[in-house]
Amino acid sequence: MSVPLARVSCHEVRLAPPRICRRAFLNIRHNSNTAVSEAEQQNLTWPEYLEIRKSKRKWETAATIPACILGLVGGLAYFGSLESDATKPIMGIDPLFFYGGCTVSCMGLGYLIGPAIGAAGWRMTHRRAMNLIEAKDRRFHQHIVKNRVDPTAQSATNPVPDFYGEKIGSLHQYRQWLRDQARFRRKARFAEE
Numbered sequence: 001m002s003v004p005l006a007r008v009s010c011h012e013v014r015l016a017p018p019r020i021c022r023r024a025f026l027n028i029r030h031n032s033n034t035a036v037s038e039a040e041q042q043n044l045t046w047p048e049y050l051e052i053r054k055s056k057r058k059w060e061t062a063a064t065i066p067a068c069i070l071g072l073v074g075g076l077a078y079f080g081s082l083e084s085d086a087t088k089p090i091m092g093i094d095p096l097f098f099y100g101g102c103t104v105s106c107m108g109l110g111y112l113i114g115p116a117i118g119a120a121g122w123r124m125t126h127r128r129a130m131n132l133i134e135a136k137d138r139r140f141h142q143h144i145v146k147n148r149v150d151p152t153a154q155s156a157t158n159p160v161p162d163f164y165g166e167k168i169g170s171l172h173q174y175r176q177w178l179r180d181q182a183r184f185r186r187k188a189r190f191a192e193e
Helices: 018-041 046-081 095-125 127-147 171-192
Strands: none
Touching: 046 095, 046 127, 046 171, 095 127
């Protein structure tokens, strides 16, 4: 007895109770919906990608400010609590200046660590789409490498404009970056002639 699959229902085939068939049907339906949403996500457009990139940069900046403040406060708390003798220099430097420099160095360390903390936080919130974003990142950096200028032609009066494309946050800014690269090429070429 061969019956086409399109005509088979839960009531004709009595191998499983109707509840299980309904669950299986709902699972298939749910899986097909997730497949559609994954297919939609596969089409990450350039404006969406650049907006995501801009939000990542904002996260990094937002994490840098508290990290700097925490570094400064931590440096003040530690180096401010140390007892020092003003008559004994540390490495030939007055202790007040040395500890002040160490405190500022702690703030600089916070400045360096802040973007890494912000990027890690951003990655944790966007981990579902990380494969798409990383693939688009690779394509974006291929575009940047292909279109950027040769930095050996730079001079004090003609510096390289945004060599890594870090400030690009929209299509308009990307087009402006391309124009700046072309302007640099023209200036470098005419300066040689």
